[in-house]
Amino acid sequence: MYYYLKALHIIFVVTWFAGMFYMPRLFIYATEAGEQQPEARDILRSQFAVMMKRLWYGITWPSAVLTLIFGTTVLLKGDWDMIVFQPGGRWLLIKLLLVAGLYFYHFTLHHIFQQQMKGVFRYSSQQLRVWNEVATIFLIAIVMLVTVKESMSMVWGLAGLILFIIVLMSAIKIYKGIREKKNS
Template sequence: MYEYLKSLHIIFIVTWFAGLFYMPRLFIYATEAGDKTEVECKILREQFSIMMKRLWYGITWPSAILTLIFGLSVLFHGNWDKVVFDVSGRWLLVKLIFVLFLYVYHFSLHRIFKQEMAGIYRYSSNQLRIWNEVATIFLISIVMLVVVKQSLSFVWGLVGLILFVLLLMSAIRVYKRIRG
């Protein structure tokens, strides 16, 4: 039973991240539609609105909820709850903290989604591009913690994460310059 729960947990993590990766892209497209003519902007934003609603309510939210349900099932069926505060389970505690922040990120996207559904476009496409990369940082951090566990030193893991973030930010700057 444990393996089935774990498999379902992983499947819904993948679909949840698919939504977390694509939703900010739709925010960017809807924001950039504001640079078009009034007619084009209206048509594009209506289409992006439909796409956002379907993605958010049809895939992203259900996947976030099912990830949580199956994640808790794996935690308790695998007796991971017994080691989370032990030295050997420290990786799991750090992972759960990252997961908590991932849900905070999810709720921040929900807030942006609600704003854009109300016709409020507060953020520039560049700000949204940067915000889009936050999910990537969470994905890498969580997967690394799960796979390498104790063999990854906290300091080297943190240094690697910081270097990765700097690399992402540099890539965004380069993209912005190339795009003009």
């Protein structure tokens, strides 16, 4: 039974991340629709609002809840809770802290979603593009940590993650430059 629960946990982690990867893209599209003529802007934003609601309430939120339920169940059924504060369980403690950060990120997406549903577009498409990559950073950090556990040096793990963030932010900046050049 434990492995079925673990499989369900992984499945809902994947669907949760799918929602967190796509939702900011929809935020970006809805924000950029503001650059269109009023009639086109309203049609686009209306369609994006429908897509956002379906994704957020139909996939992302249920997956976040089921990830938490199955993750907690796997933690307890596998007796992982017994090693969290042991030297061999440091990786799990760090993972749980990263997961808490991921839920915080989820709630920030919910806040942006609520704003956009009210017609408030506070962030530029460039800011949303950067925010879109936060889930990627969490995904890489958590998967690497769970996969290599104690085999990874904390220093090299952080150095690799920082390097990845630098490369990712550089790619976003390069993309912005290409878009601006293309539009001018």
